[in-house]
Amino acid sequence: MAAIINLEIAVIVSVIKFCPWIGNNSSINDCTMKSTAHFKGHPIHPILVSFPIAFFSGSFIFDCAGWLTGKDELWRTGYWLQIAGIGFALLAAIPGIIDYYFTVPPKSTAKKRATKHALLNTSMIILFASIWFYRQNESPSPYIIIGIEFIGLILLSIAGWMGGTLVFRNQIGVDPRYAGAGKWKEEYFKEPGGNIKVAATDELKPNQMKLLHINNKRIVLARTENNYVAFDDRCTHRGGSLAGGSMICGTVQCPWHGSQFDVNSGEVKAGPAKEKINIYSVNEVDGKVFLNI
Numbered sequence: 001m002a003a004i005i006n007l008e009i010a011v012i013v014s015v016i017k018f019c020p021w022i023g024n025n026s027s028i029n030d031c032t033m034k035s036t037a038h039f040k041g042h043p044i045h046p047i048l049v050s051f052p053i054a055f056f057s058g059s060f061i062f063d064c065a066g067w068l069t070g071k072d073e074l075w076r077t078g079y080w081l082q083i084a085g086i087g088f089a090l091l092a093a094i095p096g097i098i099d100y101y102f103t104v105p106p107k108s109t110a111k112k113r114a115t116k117h118a119l120l121n122t123s124m125i126i127l128f129a130s131i132w133f134y135r136q137n138e139s140p141s142p143y144i145i146i147g148i149e150f151i152g153l154i155l156l157s158i159a160g161w162m163g164g165t166l167v168f169r170n171q172i173g174v175d176p177r178y179a180g181a182g183k184w185k186e187e188y189f190k191e192p193g194g195n196i197k198v199a200a201t202d203e204l205k206p207n208q209m210k211l212l213h214i215n216n217k218r219i220v221l222a223r224t225e226n227n228y229v230a231f232d233d234r235c236t237h238r239g240g241s242l243a244g245g246s247m248i249c250g251t252v253q254c255p256w257h258g259s260q261f262d263v264n265s266g267e268v269k270a271g272p273a274k275e276k277i278n279i280y281s282v283n284e285v286d287g288k289v290f291l292n293i
């Protein structure tokens, strides 16, 4: 199972690296947007999901109309809309999977929500695909077709509700450009650990942060008014990404429920979080910033 998941991740990473329409500069190593699968700064998954929603809803409406009026052409329209819905749902799933692995903070409530969102959508696609197969019969029952489509639409609505929560509450794909913080910065490193050069000293402005991916760890590099600091990109309350929050006067605030942490000591300055965050040693040498991990 682990091998299959690793293979899946490797394929997705290859797609990101070699598709010129994904990400700025076509490289996962220098992302400048909070969504990994984006086109010129716009996350692709929320753009594509409107198509299967429209096609599946249209399929249900035309099938109901075909059943009520007995007109074959309405049934046929519902049939083709269903095919379009399945195709676009599979297409929308690709950037969704990329963001699930690379953007949604691990070990967080958002990850659990995103997992349920994915499972509901997968079940919904299976339902619509099985109905499409069922329609190949000589005289399929309209009650079965419309009934299963209705269940599929309920699953789609719940999944859409969760998708909205992932964006509007968990801020997945939201570019956090609060005043003075500059553009979103994120970088992947191949080194497993040690003393790693993570930035040039003038790369970040005061109060700006950069998300570092090192050996499956997410670490925030931040520049305060006085120095560079580094800490875990995981709020100890419910796993919010601190890199997506705001920082001022040596305090970082989580974007989800407002917990505040001292970036030099990791101590909690304001709840609801109760546990401190991990901090890491950072030093500046010859115009370069090194992280010791």
Ligand code: FES
Pocket: 235, 236, 237, 238, 239, 240, 254, 255, 256, 257, 258, 259, 271, 272, 273
């Ligand atoms: S996740 Fe709740 S305050 Fe950070």
